[in-house]
Amino acid sequence: MPPASSQEAGTATRKRKETSCTTQPAKRSRSQPTPCTAAKPALIAPHEAIIAQLRPKYNVLAASVISSTQIQKRVKQAISHLGTTSDLPNVVLLHARTAEVCKLITIVELCKRSLGEEGNTWFQYNELFELPEREKKDLVEETVLERKGGENDSGEDDDDDDDDDFEVMASRFERAVMPEPSKQVAMSMRVFLSMKEVEILKSRKGITVQSSPGA
Secondary structure (H helix, E strand, O other), X not given: OHHHHHXXXXXXXXXXXXXXXXXXXXXXXXXXXXXXXXXXXXXXXXXXXXXXHHXXXXXXXXXXXXXXXOHHHHHHHHHHHHOXXXXXXXXXXXXXXXXXXXXXXXXXXXXXXXXXXXXXXXXXXXXXXEOOOOOOOOOOOOOOXXXXXXXXXXXXXXXXXXXXXHHHHHHHHHHHHOOOOOOOXXXXXXEEEEOOOOHHHXXXXXXXXXXXXXX
């Protein structure tokens, strides 16, 4: 009888191990993060509206210019798109944050030089755009007030100091509940390049237009 009991115990142990092995993948699958397909890159967000407006009539390439962008690589990409055979006129949208605007302008100028050397006309449309607002930090107010002279010589509270503390507290309360004054909007620059006129951009308010000589 004892040997049989040992065999049954071994069988039960193996079953428990097999059961735990089969349940492990389910645990791992629950711990795996769910991919977020709805999230969109922050860089393209301010330009989605104008791109949607252009795309029914134009073949648009949107390219960002960031600190790690290689200038020559971006120039070749833009020139290649402008020279692509397409049923719709080709347009390149180059956009950058404020810190990279100088690099953006350099890329645009090199693109125009390359197009001119190949005998092509070019049209440049410059526009300022509003940068996405950064997440605001929670307003943190101090809760400990420094009292001026807390107690008088007799060891009793000073009524004047109590009034001062009340005024300070009221002022801080007003700052906490009242809306913050409007801050200056951060702007940056985007440039559209094309070898043909883009009427939608030409008639758009706030855009400045440049073109090659004789265009």
